Every structure is written in C-alpha cells, then in structure tokens.
Amino acid sequence: MEGSNSDQPEKTVHPKRSSVMVIRAFHDLTAELLAVLEDRTITERDVKIERVTKLIDQRDGLLSQIKPPFTGEEQQLGRAVLLLNQQVDHLLKLQKQEIQRDIQEINKKKKSSNKYTNPYESLSVDGMFYDKRN
Numbered sequence: 251m252e253g254s255n256s257d258q259p260e261k262t263v264h265p266k267r268s269s270v271m272v273i274r275a276f277h278d279l280t281a282e283l284l285a286v287l288e289d290r291t292i293t294e295r296d297v298k299i300e301r302v303t304k305l306i307d308q309r310d311g312l313l314s315q316i317k318p319p320f321t322g323e324e325q326q327l328g329r330a331v332l333l334l335n336q337q338v339d340h341l342l343k344l345q346k347q348e349i350q351r352d353i354q355e356i357n358k359k360k361k362s363s364n365k366y367t368n369p370y371e372s373l374s375v376d377g378m379f380y381d382k383r384n
Contacts, residue, residue: 287341
C-alpha cells in the first residue's frame with residue numbers, strides 16, 4: 251500500500267468560491283483528517299504524518315478564505331467543523347504523546363547500551379583516598 255495518494259486529484263482552492271463551498275470543503279478536509287488519524291491500518295507513522303501534514307496545509311489555505319457574515323447553513327457547517335476539530339485535536343495530542351514516549355524509550359535504550367559498552371565512563375574520581383601512614 252503506497253502512502254501517498256498521487257492518483258487522487260489535489261483539492262485546489264478557487265479564489266471566487268462562495269463562502270458555503272469554502273466552508274464545505276473545509277468540513278470535508280477536516281472529516282478526511284479525522285479519518286486518517288483514526289485509521290489503524292496505516293502502520294507506517296511517517297506516511298500517516300505526511301498525510302496529516304498535507305491535509306492540515308490544505309485546511310490552512312481554506313481557513314484564510316472563510317470570512318463573516320455567515321448564513322444559517324454556514325453556521326451549521328461551522329458548528330459541525332468545530333465538533334470534528336475537537337476530535338482531531340484530541341487524536342493529534344495522543345499521536346504526539348505516543349511519539350514522545352517512543353523518543354524517551356529510544357533515549358533510555360541508548361543510555362543503557364552505552365553503559366553496557368563502556369561501564370566505567372560514568373564513575374566519578376573525586377572520592378579518592380590517600381593513606382599517609384608510610
């Protein structure tokens with residue numbers, strides 16, 4: 251399974267889109283982002299991070315085009331986006347914690363491996379005792 255979806259057309263932002271279309275596209279991207287974050291079949295973390303980053307960049311491009319005043323339909327879509335965004339934020343925080351945990355594990359393994367290969371490196375020499383009886 252290839253990580254990049256190069257066969258899917260890239261969603262482009264048209265400058266003359268109506269506000270409803272922009273908010274709907276933003277909603278769709280948010281839903282797609284949530285689906286990627288919840289997808290447990292993606293085993294390669296780098297592939298998942300790349301897809302998430304791409305979707306966030308696309309959302310960022312649309313976000314600058316969303317401007318008030320909002321119609322009733324736009325407000326309803328906005329509320330739905332806020333709910334989806336809360337779930338996305340939660341999943342992103344979990345992903346970040348998982349990465350931090352892995353980094354800490356790797357650092358522990360490095361330290362213990364280094365202590366095994368060079369056990370006397372961390373010994374201090376400031377506790378020497380000199381006997382002056384002779």
